[in-house]
Amino acid sequence: MSVEGPVPDPWNQGEPKVRIAITREISAALARCELTHLERREIDLPLARRQHADYERALESLGCRVVRLPQDPDLPDSVFVEDVAVVLGELAVLTRPGAPSRRGETPAVEAALRPYRRLRRIEEPGTLDGGDVLVVGPHVYVGDTGRTNRAGFVQLRDLLGPLGYSVARVAVRGCLHLKSAVTRVARDLLLLNPERVEAEAFPGLRAVAVDPEEPAAANALLVGGSVIFPGEFPRTRGRLQEAGVDVVTVAASELAKAEGAVTCCSLVLEIPATSAPI
Ligand code: CIR
Numbered sequence: 025m026s027v028e029g030p031v032p033d034p035w036n037q038g039e040p041k042v043r044i045a046i047t048r049e050i051s052a053a054l055a056r057c058e059l060t061h062l063e064r065r066e067i068d069l070p071l072a073r074r075q076h077a078d079y080e081r082a083l084e085s086l087g088c089r090v091v092r093l094p095q096d097p098d099l100p101d102s103v104f105v106e107d108v109a110v111v112l113g114e115l116a117v118l119t120r121p122g123a124p125s126r127r128g129e130t131p132a133v134e135a136a137l138r139p140y141r142r143l144r145r146i147e148e149p150g151t152l153d154g155g156d157v158l159v160v161g162p163h164v165y166v167g168d169t170g171r172t173n174r175a176g177f178v179q180l181r182d183l184l185g186p187l188g189y190s191v192a193r194v195a196v197r198g199c200l201h202l203k204s205a206v207t208r209v210a211r212d213l214l215l216l217n218p219e220r221v222e223a224e225a226f227p228g229l230r231a232v233a234v235d236p237e238e239p240a241a242a243n244a245l246l247v248g249g250s251v252i253f254p255g256e257f258p259r260t261r262g263r264l265q266e267a268g269v270d271v272v273t274v275a276a277s278e279l280a281k282a283e284g285a286v287t288c289c290s291l292v293l294e295i296p297a298t299s300a301p302i
Contacts, residue, residue: 051098075279104288115143155203254277
């Protein structure tokens, strides 16, 4: 398998680009977030907001212009913008999140993406969470989870197949999303938890395994050539660094209690410098 292809990839150079990261302020109702694999624990909202602001600064340090959407007190999980859209080089697919409580999150993200991408959407009866979609160049992997059903997968495949993408369904065990089990950390390198997903599902890619004492450490956010990674997983960070990955560490303890991690909190896209907001 190659990560080269007709499809735009962060490593394919072209005209000058500006990188935008769409984020959303944490809802005052975060305590009522969806939980699937975790027991509910008290979340320190002011601390969560400080950690989120540090995360936005980390995005800026990696060259992103942060576009922060306002919080919505009726949408507890709306900080996790990743789940509401899948952004590719040539279009964005607005999702239909698997949790009904999250379906009202789409309009604000749709409005933020509209200036930059042609929009398509997942329709009923399909469900799909962006956290289940891992893109590696022209290869798109979609988690088979409680959030993303067969109809959602088929709709995404039908939208992206004609554009030159391969779209494959991947089995996931014991976690919320595919990207709770595996993320991309360099051009041809994955970070994964082998208890949650099979490395063989990603032919041609190398993989670093999380430290066995840090099962939740497989979620890293690749921006350009660096990754944003939670400070709560120092052993796995050591493994990444040994593999030559440049790591920017952020504290992410509070949103982890809401079953979120670092990819979930942004949608990163590149746009031609000529169309960038001032
Ligand atoms: C949920 O269950 O939907 C949220 N509490 C957490 C979503 C995290 N998103 C992600 O991993 N992409």
